[in-house]
Structure formats: C-alpha cells, structure tokens
Amino acid sequence: MTTMTRALHLFNVRMADGQRVSVSVADDHIEALGPQAAAPAGTIVEDGGGALLLPGFVEGHTHIDKSNWGRPWYRNEVGPLLTDRISNEREWRRTSGHDAAAQSLALSRAFVQAGTTRLRTHVDVDTDARLRNLEGVLATRQTMRDVLDMQIVAFPQSGMLVRPGTVELFASALAEGADVLGALDPALIDGDPVASLNATFALAERSRKPIDIHLHEPGAVGAFTLKLLLDRVEALGMQGQVVVSHAFCLGALPERERDALLDRIAHLRVALLTSAPPSRTVPPLKICRDKGITMFGGNDGIRDTWSPYGVPDMLERAMLIGLRYDLRRDDDLALAFDCVSEAAARGCGFADYGLRVGARADLVLVDAQTVAHAVVARPKRRLVVANGRIVARDGELVDVA
Structure with a gap:
C-alpha cells in the first residue's frame, strides 16, 4: 500500500x-x-x-471467504434443505481448490470500488477447514487495512455442538484475530438450543467478544430460541453486544407474541440484521425502528454455492430492502439507505462514522x-x-x- x-x-x-x-x-x-x-x-x-x-457504505453481513466472485460460473444443483447447502458447500470447498484468501480479496476490492468502507464478514470455522478460511480473510484484512475497516465473525456453518472440537477451534479463532463470535440455529442445526446457547455465551464471556447469531429457525421454534437467547443476554449483562441476523421468525409470529419479543429486544439493545430476502418472512422494519431497535442490512452470501445472486454494491442492497418492505416515498427510501449506513455502523459497532x-x-x-x-x-x-x-x-x- x-x-x-x-x-x-x-x-x-x-x-x-x-x-x-x-x-x-x-x-x-x-x-x-x-x-x-x-x-x-x-x-x-x-x-x-x-x-x-x-x-461510505457499511456492509453489515456477508461471507467474503466463500464467494465465487470473479471465477467461472458455478452450476448450482444443490438440494433444497439448509443441511443440503451446508454439506454441498463443505465438499465443494474441499475439492475445488477454493482459496478464501484470493476470493475474499477480490470481493473486498469490489466492495471498496462501489463505496463500501466498513464491512462485517462471517467466516467459516469447522473441523474440516479448521482455521484455514479465517487465515485467508485475516490476510485480506491486513492487505486492505488502510481503506476497509473489516470485522470478522468466526462462524460455525456446520454447527457448534454436532461436530466435536468446534468449540475449541472457536476459542483459537477468537485468539487469532476474529472480532465476533458467531452462532447458527441452535435448535435445528445443533439439536439442543439450551446446550448450544450455553456453549456460545460461555465462550463469549470468557473471550469478552460480542455475538452475531444466524437465526433462520421459523415460527415457534425460532421464537423459542430467541427467548432463550434474550434470557442469556439479560443474565450475563450483554446488552448492546448481540446481533440476531435474519430472525425470520419475527416476520411470521402473531402480532402480540411478536411485539412482546420486540419489546425485549429493544430493552436489551439487541440489534437485528436483514438481507431482505424476497422468499422468506422478515422482521418488520418500521415497527422495529419505532420501538428503538437498531435494524440494518447486508448482502449475506454473494455468488457462492448457496446462491447465484448478490453484488458488492450497498446501494443495490438498499434498493432491495426498499422493494422487500414496499418503501416508495423518498423519506422511506432514506430508511433503506440508513440500513446500509448509519444503522449498520451502529449495529456493528463501527466507531467514528458519518x-x-x-x-x-x-x-x-x-x-x-x-x-x-x-x-x-x-x-x-x-x-x-x-x-x-x-x-x-x-x-x-x-x-x-
């Protein structure tokens, strides 16, 4: 540089x-x-x-370690289940020679070119790849350090408890430079939401790291997991240190149950992340904002084995947020932009922004x-x-x- x-x-x-x-x-x-x-x-x-x-724009949730950006087209023939996509991706990365360092650098450069100057990325850590993907993204962060403020979330894409040794790997990942502890669907992936969340929060407490959890779990299952998570935030005094990404369940619950959860989320200063997918239920943006909840936006994956969609342009993501939430007035579209600027900086904890x-x-x-x-x-x-x-x-x- x-x-x-x-x-x-x-x-x-x-x-x-x-x-x-x-x-x-x-x-x-x-x-x-x-x-x-x-x-x-x-x-x-x-x-x-x-x-x-x-x-400068803020990407609040992406996966730069697994992108196929700039490479030949990936033919997607994966099955419909979440577990299908997880297994397919793990096998593809193992056999294709996918290089997390090269791919994360290519995508980071594209983000900067389009105006993104702060970025939070989730990076897979598991007992197959171990810390290899993290090491690649750490190298990219070092290369781009003068122009891109990057937060790294150590992410258990294959689960935390179902693969023995993962918790220990995550302790190493946090010690090696990951900024945030990730988690994933404690009920549907780990099969035991109590044990999974206990392990996650215990590790966060020991390492003094914030948490960003992927919560795809629908309806009543997701609501149950979310209640358990909020109990732990309150018990451990982790207000303002937790992000719930996706939170699809909040778009499908009866209004009374949903609002009770949103009131607790606001009280505990838990932030919500949405990629505003058209195919899933989503948390209610305006209601969340009215309750004082920080809700922000991100691309999720970009051109990977999960999905062929996505570009590293946060103005496009703001547009997609506007479309998903039927934002048509100019002042409403300003809310969509806020999701990839001020709100995203606040939700991720990026300082000195604006x-x-x-x-x-x-x-x-x-x-x-x-x-x-x-x-x-x-x-x-x-x-x-x-x-x-x-x-x-x-x-x-x-x-x-």
Whole structure:
C-alpha cells in the first residue's frame, strides 16, 4: 500500500438536504464540513461538480471467504434443505481448490470500488477447514487495512455442538484475530438450543467478544430460541453486544407474541440484521425502528454455492430492502439507505462514522438528486474516499492493493 493522502479538500458537493458544502480532510478524518470555503494551502483539491455527498457504505453481513466472485460460473444443483447447502458447500470447498484468501480479496476490492468502507464478514470455522478460511480473510484484512475497516465473525456453518472440537477451534479463532463470535440455529442445526446457547455465551464471556447469531429457525421454534437467547443476554449483562441476523421468525409470529419479543429486544439493545430476502418472512422494519431497535442490512452470501445472486454494491442492497418492505416515498427510501449506513455502523459497532467533523473520512460522491434517487438509480460512484484517501474514481479503483 502507498502512503495515504494527508490532506484533501472537496468543494461543490451537496448534502442530502440540498445544501452545497465543502469538506476538508486532514489525515484520516473530516476536519471541516460546511458552507463553501477556500481550500487550505497545500491541499489536494477536488471539484465535486455538484454531486451528492454520502457517507461510505457499511456492509453489515456477508461471507467474503466463500464467494465465487470473479471465477467461472458455478452450476448450482444443490438440494433444497439448509443441511443440503451446508454439506454441498463443505465438499465443494474441499475439492475445488477454493482459496478464501484470493476470493475474499477480490470481493473486498469490489466492495471498496462501489463505496463500501466498513464491512462485517462471517467466516467459516469447522473441523474440516479448521482455521484455514479465517487465515485467508485475516490476510485480506491486513492487505486492505488502510481503506476497509473489516470485522470478522468466526462462524460455525456446520454447527457448534454436532461436530466435536468446534468449540475449541472457536476459542483459537477468537485468539487469532476474529472480532465476533458467531452462532447458527441452535435448535435445528445443533439439536439442543439450551446446550448450544450455553456453549456460545460461555465462550463469549470468557473471550469478552460480542455475538452475531444466524437465526433462520421459523415460527415457534425460532421464537423459542430467541427467548432463550434474550434470557442469556439479560443474565450475563450483554446488552448492546448481540446481533440476531435474519430472525425470520419475527416476520411470521402473531402480532402480540411478536411485539412482546420486540419489546425485549429493544430493552436489551439487541440489534437485528436483514438481507431482505424476497422468499422468506422478515422482521418488520418500521415497527422495529419505532420501538428503538437498531435494524440494518447486508448482502449475506454473494455468488457462492448457496446462491447465484448478490453484488458488492450497498446501494443495490438498499434498493432491495426498499422493494422487500414496499418503501416508495423518498423519506422511506432514506430508511433503506440508513440500513446500509448509519444503522449498520451502529449495529456493528463501527466507531467514528458519518458526515460530521471528527468522523473518519469515508465519503462517496454520486450523480443523484437525492438519497432516494441514489438508491433507485445506483449511479456509478464518481469518487470514493476511504480513511481520508481517494480509492476509486468514476467507478474504477485507484491505488488500491
């Protein structure tokens, strides 16, 4: 990596409210943001051409270690069950020569090119691959460290308890550099939600790490697991340290039962993640927000053995969130964008985020009239600044490893 730009001045750019401003960047942070002003001496100057200024995007949930991005098309003939997909993926990764380091780097570069500057990725750890996938993504994080703030979740894609030795591997993964402890469907995958959640929370408590759990379990089963999880959050004082990803059950429960769970989720400051899939029930976005719950967005997998869909563009994910939740008004589409910006930074715990003085200088310029227009049109990124440094121009990476 080359030395980052030390000083940068963007002028003739517009805020979401239409105000024309200039932005002064010193080292890696926003030093000034306000009415048009002359550039400080010795500063690199960029004319924004009246473009819309947005904060760098946040990918709240993806799996960069397992992507097939940039490789030949994968012919998907996997069975319909979750266990079919897990077994198929494990075998494919074992026999195909899939390289988590190369693939995670390719996808990370594509994310940055499209304006993502913060990213949380789940990385498979199991008794077959052991820590190999984690080591590949750790190498990518090191390579991209100047331009992409990456959180790594150690994820038990094959289950925590059903494969003996997994808990010990996860302790090693957290010691080696994983930031967050993952979990997966304690009832339907591990077959014992009490024991599975006990093991997960005990490890989180020992390692002092937050938790991000995949909860695909439907209806009453999912609600039962969620209640057990919330009991442990409360008992261990882990308020504000847990994310429940997907939480499909919250879109299928009777209103009274759902709202009782949402009230507890809000009280315990548990955040919710949605990829807004069209084929599954989803937590109610506006009701969650009205209750004070942080709910944010992510792509989930991108071009992997699970699904051929997905692109590393958070404006497209915001659009898909808007479509799934029938968001049509401009102010509603601003909520969709919030799911991949402020709310995602808050849910993942990314610090110093946003368009404000003192925040890390992560900026995106797009030719759009409003935030809603940007979400719907998804224009080429005119300029991307990450950590105070220009990393993409006119949709192409510049000076990035």
